[in-house]
Amino acid sequence: MARNTATKIQLGHGGGGRMSGRLIRDLILPRLDRGYLGSLPDSVVLSGLGDSIAYTTDSYVVSPIFFPGGNIGSLAVHGTCNDLACSAARPVFLSLGLILEEGFPMDQLETILHSIAEAADSAGVEIVTGDTKVVPKGSADKIFINTSGIGKIESPVRPSPGRISVGDRIIVSGSVGNHGMAVMLSRAEFSFDFELKSDSASVWPVVERLLELGPGLKFLRDPTRGGLAATLNEIASLTGYGIAIDESAIPLDKSVVAASEILGIDPLQAANEGKIVAVVEMGMDQVALDLMEGCWQARGAAVIGGVTREHPSRVVLTTRVGGSRVVAEPSGELLPRIC
């Protein structure tokens, strides 16, 4: 990966793709890593504190702050809880940090707080500490939220990329791209009507069921920024193995397909906020699907492919017509195209 040479932060640096990667690897880690940070966990299992505890933090700076199916508040709760869930930790406590732009309407704040409460209750977490700051008009885009979360590890299963092996199967817990596409469609500059909603939800109920696979559950990740493409590439690069997936097996909502064709955006690169990618032991994929049966957050779960010795570190997709191509790591901002 080429070194970071930018002298100013660009939007792509926060996009979750290669530009973000360079910022973290070249600027942040060299200064801050003392052991835990280097493996770049979304949430980290801390030792030396008695019971195993997982800890994570995330900041939410999305625009628009209100989108179909949720708002920045519900996103801030579910997103952080889901990071914990992917470390097989039951989300328990959250902190809530608010940065508000001067002039931000109080009624919008109330709506967001209501959503935060609802999301926390539905995820079974309690917000136990918080902070509120106000900055002058223009210094923040309406509202920024940071949530840090603490989760309790209750299972001996420790999903991690090191446990993945050739032959393992890759499962996605439902249709992909819903959140990213819903947000894109709802941009003020565009004028689309649609029913598509963000899939923002807690994935812990899905993870809890998958933990019954025991050591057969190898790895979990929620494909947020950069979508499924980013997560699959992350797995490929962390393990050095190839990932082979089947386009016809990837569950896609028909609105997502339509939106992706209209705007020229790859749904595999669009964010998900209520889904997980699970890597499970070869032969256990049907068991995994059966375990998720009946869990509404995993409606539409499907096996999309597997881990292979072929094309190391690359994700290769067999297309609907039987061709094959590489799924590239997304690089920065998702943009609609006309050409």
Add this chain to the structure above:
Amino acid sequence: MCLAVPMKLIEITGEGTGKVDSGGVRTDVVLSMVPQAGLGDYLIIHAGFGIEVLDEEEAHIRLDLFRELAEAYRAQDEL
């Protein structure tokens, strides 16, 4: 150089504008380049404009051709 998709005309919304739908995603489009468009037609939509009306008969002819190719291939395969 031109991303355009077929979308169904579901409503005439004004003088030279209409609403189209694909997969539940709907948008208002300008119809000035497709004056012959009627409700229920599929329009090729580019940048919020209808640029042509899909000829359904030709579309069916094309689909039939592909189905024949598929059948012939399957038949050969089975030999």
Add this chain to the structure above:
Amino acid sequence: MNAGNESRAAAALARDIKELCGKASFPLRIMEVCGTHTMAIHAAGLKSFFPPNLQLVSGPGCPVCVTEKNFIDQAVLIAKEYDACLVTFGDLVRVPGSFGSLATFRSEGGRVRVVYSPMDAMGIASELSPRPTVFLGIGFETTVPTIAATIKTAMTMGIDNFFVLSAFKTIHPPLKILAAKKDLNGFLLPGHVSAIIGSDCYHYLVDDFGKPGVVAGFEPLDILLAIQDILRMAVFSTPQIINDYKRVVRGNGNAAALAMTGEVFEACDASWRGLGVIRGSGLTLKGPYSMFDANTHLPVDTPPAQDDPRCRCAAVLTGSTPDTCGLFGKECIPDDPVGPCMVSSEGTCAAYYKYGER
């Protein structure tokens, strides 16, 4: 059509393509004129069906790729000089100018908004009135009529802060230049440009250059069928123009769109990255509509752009493969592009890089 049938039909066409290529005693090079075809071919993984002696090369039908670097520079200068808001299709956001891209300008506080439709741009102009709002006009004959219609509406509604900076281009002039190249055996002709200009107008490819051309749609099977047709004509030397997208493209195109274009625009000379100035290949606002021309009404002094001498976008745009450029995959990658072929999502280099052909 179900997935099984789609794969079988693809396999059948792929087999025919292999057979035809086998009959040729020469390597076969087909130019995909249209950037959207380049994207569709890569997205469907169609190249994995082709035998080694068949090469598909990208042509100049990628408006972002052929737009000169100083178009970006001029846009940014206008925004700075006149405190204007730039409105653009997403495609242009990350194209490098001489001092950075529109994304760079935005990160420095510049006003840049992305739209799906030029009508949205007009809406932004209304919203920001009286601030000058400049729509960055890139595209070919498919997109031009949509801007023509938008401009007419702006005139009717009296929106006087809306401007268009035209880098619009037409496809026949460069196509005539490319058709003369000896090492191209046929052309995959643009589907939606042809919806506007018709399929009857490409006869010169056959009459003057003896090369076949097929107007194709964008579904994987449409493209495979078109390629099969081109190959058959190339291998047996029976060049013709075939319309393989009859469900959308008529022989004489879309009269309403052509009339709209003719009313608002007239031909002018245009500079194409990689091909230099081509006479009569650009479009400029004419008559009463020239009041919307950003070039004349928001003039700025744009210094001529200096292209990186190692950049081979020019060659890639006229048929060379990305691996012939020393910068490809090294100094020039999607995150850090040197030339537009790597930035544009449909640029040859970006497609090759992203979809794994290194």
